[in-house]
Amino acid sequence: EVQLEESGGGSVQAGGSLRLSCEASGFTFDDYAIGWFRQTPKGREGISCIDRYNKITYLDDSTQGRFTISRDSAKNTVYLQLSALKPEDTSVYYCAALVSVCRLGYYEYEYWGQGTQVTVSS
Numbered sequence: 811e812v813q814l815e816e817s818g819g820g821s822v823q824a825g826g827s828l829r830l831s832c833e834a835s836g837f838t839f840d841d842y843a844i845g846w847f848r849q850t851p852k853g854r855e856g857i858s859c860i861d862r863y864n865k866i867t868y869l870d871d872s873t874q875g876r877f878t879i880s881r882d883s884a885k886n887t888v889y890l891q892l893s894a895l896k897p898e899d900t901s902v903y904y905c906a907a908l909v910s911v912c913r914l915g916y917y918e919y920e921y922w923g924q925g926t927q928v929t930v931s932s
Contacts (some may be wrong), residue, residue: 827891
């Protein structure tokens with residue numbers, strides 16, 4: 811059974827940091843790209859993605875420089891380090907997987923986790 815499980819969300823004050831984890835199982839992790847997304851009033855917004863070659867694609871300019879994606883193949887886990895958090899970063903954060911390389915559209919990702927809530931207070 812394919813599973814993506816996010817963890818690490820929580821409540822922080824503006825300017826704080828969190829590290830989100832996405833642990834994968836049920837598929838060959840090293841063959842897949844993993845992306846991070848968040849839910850906004852406009853829909854599901856891409857943040858960044860790391861592919862099977864460890865190439866990083868930024869899906870959103872507004873978080874580049876504050877959010878850092880990384881991958882640990884030994885643990886089948888992708889991380890998203892959130893720094894300098896702002897109240898507008900409050901959202902449910904999701905990880906998703908697709909074969910091989912990153913794509914811009916959320917609809918192109920095959921597997922999704924259930925999400926983890928991040929709440930940033932001012």
